[in-house]
Amino acid sequence: MKNRILTGFAVVVMTAMLAGCGKVPQAQVDEANAAIAAAQTAQADVYVPADFAALQDSMRAVNAYIEGQKSKLFKKYGPAKENLTKVVALAKTVQESAVARKEEVKKEVETLIESLKGVIEENTKLFPRAPRGKEGAAVLEQMKTEMETVSAASAEAQNLYVEGKYMDALNKLKAAKETADKINNDLKEAIKKVGGRI
């Protein structure tokens, strides 16, 4: 009887040794993947690309570690669990940073849209007061055409804003604002030269 018990014990030990003693922390893996997907949905790849790439690197490392353990006879998933917890926390931080950065850009776009609108309105009022061409009628005509292009760019930027493409809108608005500001300065100078009041 004792012999049988001992033999059975040895078999159990061997089976346990061969089968390994760990289980893949699948729930945590899924949680980490979901957190990364959420960060991507928050456009972390657009607004905080470096942080998002680091996050992906971390997840890649955890996945490789888990597969590494699966390849072994004696499996140990403890470190993977710890790292997965870190990945989830990092994903949340990255997501928050993306949301904050997006909000920042959105605000910047809104400010630019408003200030560009102001300059366009001011320039529209200044045009009739400008002498017939600061350096010639052709120059004034060109300025008017450039203002029309600025207005079109402003409308395009507003569409991009509505579509949530804040980064694209930002570049367009900055360029349009620079052009509008330059025309504004030129017009004011021209009016001042002929004794007009600004």
Place this chain on the structure above:
Amino acid sequence: MKQGRVVVKLIGRVAIILSVTALLGIAAVIFVPDSPEEEIREAMAALSEASSSNAPLYSRRLFREAKAAYDSAMAAWRRENRRFIYFRDYTGVIAFAKEAAEKGRLAATSSVSGSRNLRERIGSQIKETKKTDSQIERFFGRYPLREELRTRLAKGRLMLREAEVAFKKNQLLAANRKITDAEYLLAEVLKSAMEELKSYFGAYPMWKKWAETSIAESAKNNSALILVDKIARKCYLYNNGRIKYEFDAELGKNWVGDKRRMGDKATPEGKYVITRKYQGKETQYHKSLAINYPNSEDVERFKSDIARGIIPKGTKIGNGIEIHGGGGRGADWTDGCVALSDKDMDILFPLVKTGTPVTIVGSLRKIEDIISAENE
């Protein structure tokens, strides 16, 4: 005694079982295939390096291939791990991982050099496009460009600015797209405007002839001559074939080309004479010298234009072209007249009389001379 034998027998059996277990354990460890962790780690490092070198942007194809090879390695690894431990074969995993590492490293290197080259190229494209823009400004700043060209010029300038904004932020791909469009638009504007200017200068031999004969007549008759150079925006007073005075002139809004009809706001080109002098309340522009536009050649061409349908029937040829004061605005603002400052009109007015020749030409200089002077 019997009990002792049983214990010895039992110890022996346990020893055998433990030895077998140990041997099996050792065998199990020895015969387990090596996991491809090292190769995967290298592939991961290469991908990470490629990613931080912006390879997804600047070495897109290689990065995509590296990532695909890495994903294949992981998939193969997972597949092998599902098999019984002693039947696993990681050769395929290792091959994919090595491919991923190699392509990842290549992507990183090519991204670094690619983005550096792209940055340099965009930088010089911005510089060149700015040069084109300043050439347009120099040659055509006061040139009444067609509306289509003005629109393209405005769009090109805005795109140039957008390219600069993106370039400053190191958004090279966006900058690249914008500068390519800006470069094309501005180059097209410069080319088209130059072609128009060259076509305008097709009349240069005639202008030259008019100017030379007028100056020769002035010398021969010891008389005054007013000669207007539209491109230079100059009005010269000649006497006895020699320049006595040089005045700045302002022209009609659409000064390029000859006047063809009423309301085209063009300044006529040709040989005319002063028909009448006005001053005081007789003119709203301080002092003025009316000329005989349209002369017989203008009338002949106008009739031919009507007959050929270039000008619609019922259009009038126009009149009332003068050299008058009220200028000095730095603008081409008249309806086709030549405007001088009141001060210059005061000088010119007493030195000419009814019948004094007035020759108006597009330019006294060849286009090549003007371009090379501007480029200098």
